[in-house]
Amino acid sequence: MVEHCDFVTQSHQATENGAIRPDMVIRLPDARDLVVDVKTPLDAYLEATEAATDADRRAALERHAAIVAGRIRELAAKAYWSQFERSPEFVILFIPGDQFLSAALAERPGLLDDALRQNIILATPTSLVALLKAVAYGWQQTALAQNAAEIRTSAVQLYERLTTFASHLGLVGKSLGDSVRAFNASVGSLERMVLPSARRFTDLGVQPRQRLVPPKSIEELTREVAGAEAPAPTATADEP
Template identity: 45%
Template sequence: MTQVQRQVGLLERDRVEQYGQLARQLEEAREADARLLSTTHSLAGALRSTSARGQWGEVQLRRVVEAAGMLSRVDFVEQVSYTTGNDGDRARPDMVVQLPGDKQLVIDAKVPLSAFLEAQELAAAAADAAGGEAAGLEARHAELLKQHGKALRTHIDALARKKYWEGAANSPELVICFIPVESVLAEALRADPELLDYAFTRNVALASPVSLLGILKGAAFSWRQAVLTDNARELFDLSKQLYERLGTMGGHVTRLGASLKTSVERYNSFVGALESRVLPTARRIGAFDSASLDVVDAAAGGADEPQADVSLLGAARAQRAGSVPAGSGTAASAIDATPRSLTAHELLDGTDG
């Protein structure tokens, strides 16, 4: 019995300890819920401010365009200011997206959210209420959604009057109204099913994050196609230029060939004249030697009647007759279209070293 009582005491102690831990966890959860509710109310209050709502929309817009792979100041520009219309009004859209062909697309990120946020708070309260109170809250919720649709329609009219496209270069006659949350657009369309068609008639396109991402992805793809087209055009221009320059080079080669042919012909003429005209005369001069000249001088000075050396006179007669000593060269060959080879042994001996 004592053992049983001891065991029961241990169980009771564990139960009390676990109950205390559970109570602390519940208290922490309650505090976390309170902080979350406070943060939610603070966020809702901040979004009711026009400036805070605009900044939040701009942040969401930038996240979408960056998700589409676009770069700031390359593919898009934020908060650009320019003049629209003939009255000199200044326009400052939230973003201008650059499109191929020096075209631009204007995007506005401001959207009315006050009625929508109040409707969401009433929806949460109606879920916790019961009976007649819940019915009243639901009716008020439906009325707020109608006000939300009307507020968005009014915003569409305001965007249409600004005519952002008149100040942007080569912009289509259209401005995109970016709605940062899908449910904001969905609730507005549920309250006013004709809202999309009405926006189109006012040159305004309503775009949620998903639809805007699709538009920007298409623009990014168009940029890639434009780059490929530019590269193909440049390649075509370079190919055409290369073809023209090859034609010019062909003309140069033709003239070079004609010049080479003329040079070969003149070279062959030079070699022919050298071997057939110049070298025979040089050979005749080379047949004389100093010993023969000394004999002639001695004979002229020592006798009354000159006596000529028979061999010398024979050689001279042979030279005058144009005979060529054996082994002194061969006859010139006919000139052909290739450079003529040297055949004279005097010239060939000079090339051996």
Template identity: 40%
Template sequence: MTALLPVLTLLIGLAIGALVGNRLASRSSGADSLDVDRTRDIANATLATTMRELIDVNTRQLAEATARSAAEAAQQQKSVHDLVAPVGEQLARLDQKLNDLENKRVEDSGRLNFSIGSLASLASSLQKETAELASAMKNTKVRGNWGELQLQRVIELAGMTEHVMYEQQEHIAGEGDSARPDMIVRLPDSKKIVIDAKAPMSAYLNSINATSDVERERLLAKHAVDVMAHVNALAKKNYASRVDGSLDFIVMFVPGDTFLTAAFDANPEFLEQAIAKNVFPASPGTLIALLRAIAYGWRQEQLAENAAQVVALGKELYERVGVFTGHLQKVGNSLTKATESYNSAVASLETRVMPSARRFETLAVAADQALPGVSPIDVTTRQVSLPELEAGPTEQNLS
């Protein structure tokens, strides 16, 4: 369209010029009307022809521009498609992954809800059982039985052997009163350790159900006082003088780490005060370590006894081998003497007996079968050559 502007401007100028000339011609006095009409017709025809040519040129250029625009649009569309296609594939894969994640989330959410429900049910059951246990543990006899049961489990975990490494509920007589400790542990050197498993726990169990922090702290402080009172009671029993071979301390077994920790928290000097009275507080973990050390000592003692028995057996075997070797040497000597006697008999047979017997053959009184010959024994017995026998066997070895 820009290239046609000069042509269009020229045509318009020609048309205006023709009109102006026509006006001027109409004003002149000597102009002929026929020439004016002819000139107008020629100008109109020229203008029409020029306009048709201009329209044809414009139409062709418009068609070419439209084709070029369509080709460029197609190329641009292809370029955009090539550029957007990978993004579309990535978006499709992302959408698939999002769907998979959503499905997995729904599945995991279902399992989580089920697990939460199971956990809530378990927590409710555990809370109920805990309440029942706390109610049962308020009974002194039940607490004692539970402590003894925990002590038995500790013994089993430590690998102790009853009636060899320890005794349970052994009666101890005394002046005016008697005692029955829960366990007496035997040591390899005939020493003993007394263990008690009757620690108080009522105040601690009550503190679990306390409704306020003040009440809980008061009950925990009472728990520490109760445990310390039990320490004093054990110290007064003086097991060291009543049990033969007992060490100068007693182990106070507390069947749970929490009970002992609560006493330590309420009374930071509790451990020092208990040890000063020769009472050693022990939780299950501490007692297992102690009993395992004792069991290890028993195993080493057994190994030492076995080694001593092996030494004694080796000494006895050595002595018996010496006796047997002496007897064997006697047998060898006897076999040598027997061989020598046999060879002497064979020589006597060949030199003294057989010549007289063969004379019967010359007298025709011998049997059809000739007398067989007898060969001497050339094999000798092997002497036992041992350093122990060079000086000759002793009377003890030959007995």
């Protein structure tokens, strides 16, 4: 995936309520936009890892889960999918570590379902990378399909141009054939009507400096452009 081609970071989008700036917009092959938000505070989780007692640790983890739940609500309220044309009706909330999501789910097991009901998908680095690989594969298949369509179009154009060239070449051959036949007819006329009279001069004592050599007829004619007609390739709308 190439930045600013298949995805855009900090994309600026003007709306009726002001400008919005999602952290990342993934460009999908079907001209759709998939919004990713990465603003998940982790302070409470870090406090839990440094807590001196189990009670403090449990309290910090509960705050961490509450913060994640609050971020889900905030993100759902922004409704990014309504601000981007042809965007799927969900937004990805990126959690920068599987352990951060696991800790929140341990405190609130229904967090994933709550997020889905609000059109928010929680993603960790593992799941986000898998998603990006799937999107990249989709782009590769789109490029292959476009290349196949271009090859098909080029093949049709080449066939049409070869057809035109063969037609022109056939006309040239016909003209050459007509010229050869006219030449041979002229040679025959020369041999029958002109040369016999010219040879009489030598019989009458005329001594030419060069011997009159009649031109030879052309025996070979041009070949016709012929052969089995190959079916023309066609560009179809459902080309893969």
